[in-house]
Amino acid sequence: MLKEVQPRDAADETRATSTTDAAATLNGSRRLVLGSSLAALGLALGGLPRLAVSPAAAQGAAPAAPKGPQPFDYPGKDKGLTLLGDRPLVAETPESLLDDDTTPISKFFIRNNGQIPEPIKDAEAWQLKIEGEVDKPLTLTVAELKSRFTPQTFRMVLECGGNGRSFYQPAARGNQWTNGGAGCAEWTGVRLADVLKAAGLKDTAKFTGHFGADPHLSGDTTRDAISRGMPIEKALEPHSLIVWAMNGEPLPHIHGGPLRLVVPGWPASLSSKWLNRILVRATPHDGQGMGGTSYRIPTVPIVPGTNADGKANFTDMTSMPLRAIISSPANGTRLPAATREVALRGAAWAGDHEVARVEVSFDAGQRWHAMTLAKPKNRYDWVRWTGKAALPSDGYFELWVRATDSRGVAQPHVATNWNPQGYGSNPLHRVAVLVG
Ligand SMILES: Nc1nc2c(c(=O)[nH]1)N[C@H]1C(S)=C(S)[C@@H](COP(=O)(O)O)O[C@H]1N2
Numbered sequence: 001m002l003k004e005v006q007p008r009d010a011a012d013e014t015r016a017t018s019t020t021d022a023a024a025t026l027n028g029s030r031r032l033v034l035g036s037s038l039a040a041l042g043l044a045l046g047g048l049p050r051l052a053v054s055p056a057a058a059q060g061a062a063p064a065a066p067k068g069p070q071p072f073d074y075p076g077k078d079k080g081l082t083l084l085g086d087r088p089l090v091a092e093t094p095e096s097l098l099d100d101d102t103t104p105i106s107k108f109f110i111r112n113n114g115q116i117p118e119p120i121k122d123a124e125a126w127q128l129k130i131e132g133e134v135d136k137p138l139t140l141t142v143a144e145l146k147s148r149f150t151p152q153t154f155r156m157v158l159e160c161g162g163n164g165r166s167f168y169q170p171a172a173r174g175n176q177w178t179n180g181g182a183g184c185a186e187w188t189g190v191r192l193a194d195v196l197k198a199a200g201l202k203d204t205a206k207f208t209g210h211f212g213a214d215p216h217l218s219g220d221t222t223r224d225a226i227s228r229g230m231p232i233e234k235a236l237e238p239h240s241l242i243v244w245a246m247n248g249e250p251l252p253h254i255h256g257g258p259l260r261l262v263v264p265g266w267p268a269s270l271s272s273k274w275l276n277r278i279l280v281r282a283t284p285h286d287g288q289g290m291g292g293t294s295y296r297i298p299t300v301p302i303v304p305g306t307n308a309d310g311k312a313n314f315t316d317m318t319s320m321p322l323r324a325i326i327s328s329p330a331n332g333t334r335l336p337a338a339t340r341e342v343a344l345r346g347a348a349w350a351g352d353h354e355v356a357r358v359e360v361s362f363d364a365g366q367r368w369h370a371m372t373l374a375k376p377k378n379r380y381d382w383v384r385w386t387g388k389a390a391l392p393s394d395g396y397f398e399l400w401v402r403a404t405d406s407r408g409v410a411q412p413h414v415a416t417n418w419n420p421q422g423y424g425s426n427p428l429h430r431v432a433v434l435v436g
């Protein structure tokens with residue numbers, strides 16, 4: 001039987017057991033079963049062989065009770081989102097709901113680490129402080145940001161650092177994202193670089209630290225829900241923005257309104273919501289979510305399941321990995337008998353890099369077919385792609401998609417470079433269809 005991975009609440013939660021069998025975490029298997037008549041499609045997708053080198057697997061840990069995707073009910077949000085945790089509130093977007101060129105707010109994933117702050121009444125009066133290694137510390141209201149700096153709008157992917165985590169074996173701790181911890185919205189704001197320059201960066205300004213208004217999950221006012229930071233070079237990129245609007249609307253509260261950072265290409269944990277302070281630093285930031293195994297990946301690959309502490313041979317995650325999804329047809333789609341041609345749509349993105357190619361296979365990777373790529377609007381936009389699958393007969397087929405970046409690096413067939421908190425997992429996306 002298909003086993004489900006238990007949704008996890010928080011990224012730093014300690015995981016006791018590996019819940020997986022061969023079928024559990026392979027790409028696409030978790031959400032495959034759309035109805036009992038299609039259950040067989042779900043079973044077949046777990047078919048890739050499992051390597052027997054994982055210590056956790058060798059311990060023979062008992063599987064957790066199966067638990068299917070939870071329905072999602074939140075004001076303004078599509079009920080088709082998948083709840084991954086309710087404290088803190090985390091929900092992902094099934095690949096088939098990422099079928100719009102611009103992800104509507106109603107379908108955009110949600111990731112919180114702490115409590116959701118009280119709604120903010122006067123958005124224009126919200127204040128942002130710029131402090132630390134600057135000549136003149138600034139306190140700017142949203143109204144002042146809008147009037148003093150030149151607004152920019154870019155369509156850019158925001159992607160959780162843990163996106164794809166559920167494909168790791170054994171399961172890594174944290175929210176069990178499939179590919180839906182990502183979305184691509186139109187963000188409007190001002191360049192972080194313009195604001196930092198207005199504060200006057202000192203020679204010692206090498207890193208940032210970001211702070212938001214959301215209380216820690218525990219309610220402890222001395223702790224931050226999350227507070228991450230980055231090298232100053234990333235902060236000074238022209239697409240790193242301080243944002244107040246999303247898809248032309250005031251930034252919704254759940255997405256960090258009135259003000260958030262959008263730092264494209266890198267883990268979205270850098271894109272602080274309810275942003276109220278940026279600390280410019282001479283040394284790497286040491287806030288909540290920095291250090292250890294948080295947003296850090298091995299530089300020397302470790303045996304899956306190893307209990308590493310992240311101190312030696314780990315590095316902070318920078319660019320997100322390459323990823324392609326099939327957004328149509330949805331996984332588990334049943335097509336009329338004698339259907340021989342299936343229209344395909346999807347998206348691909350590559351962190352700091354560029355998508356060069358998207359291919360689909362419908363014979364388990366024996367032959368690959370090039371898809372047609374639309375032109376992205378700007379850097380960090382995703383690439384929408386279209387094409388066709390030509391199916392030779394009725395029956396069960398898997399559609400596999402893989403992207404290749406401009407360096408010639410393609411997505412792996414299975415999640416690689418396992419790490420305790422499960423960052424950087426980008427195996428190719430697979431969708432099952434049944435003809436007839
Ligand atoms: N203040 C604050 N900012 C935050 C977070 C948070 O918990 N608090 N979560 C981060 C993480 S881990 C992600 S993936 C993105 C999610 O943004 P979204 O909820 O708008 O999709 O916000 C980031 N910014």
Ligand SMILES: [Mo]
Nearest residue numbers: 111160161269
């Ligand atoms: Mo995240």
